[in-house]
Amino acid sequence: DTAVSQTPKYLVTQMGNDKSIKCEQNLGHDTMYWYKQDSKKFLKIMFSYNNKELIINETVPNRFSPKSPDKAHLNLHINSLELGDSAVYFCASGTSSNEQFFGPGTRLTVL
């Protein structure tokens, strides 16, 4: 009964590659998010999606693109990976009253 799930849990790849991280929620929430947590544990919002429309897009490089095939999924595509992209990426889903619930995270390591 995992509420917010992500795959893969770990992702190790070479610089310059393109990769995707998948996220699914079964909570029926309308809004989903992607966060980046760096090595110092800072949590920063990257994207949020509401009903398949991007409603807030923070200043992240355009190598990162969220894709939402339906309300329950928000995938993150990253092109031309760089060393600085190494981090833990968390997906989250949110209620209409602003509570957010996080997925288990994907640890991305770029070599």
Next chain:
Amino acid sequence: GENVEQHPSTLSVQEGDSAVIKCTYSDSASNYFPWYKQELGKRPQLIIDIRSNVGEKKDQRIAVTLNKTAKHFSLHITETQPEDSAVYFCAASPYGQNFVFGPGTRLSVLP
């Protein structure tokens, strides 16, 4: 935009003592203030939240207070236990907008 500061960055307490973590925010439009607990290698988990129409909220050993005039809010944990050891994040959000997280407080409860 919103800016959230959090203090202290690390906190060690003896088991059974109380712990207090304080956050300040800058945007007077913020009206939702959640607290998340993140154990090592795990996802951030919502432990308590407060909205701007409330000054204090309690849930068993955890309480949060909010001073809107001074733009600060605090997390209070009483009768701390070793399993309370984790990184705690505060966040501030205008309704329907992105969370801005504080930098986190690493709490260690010593047996």
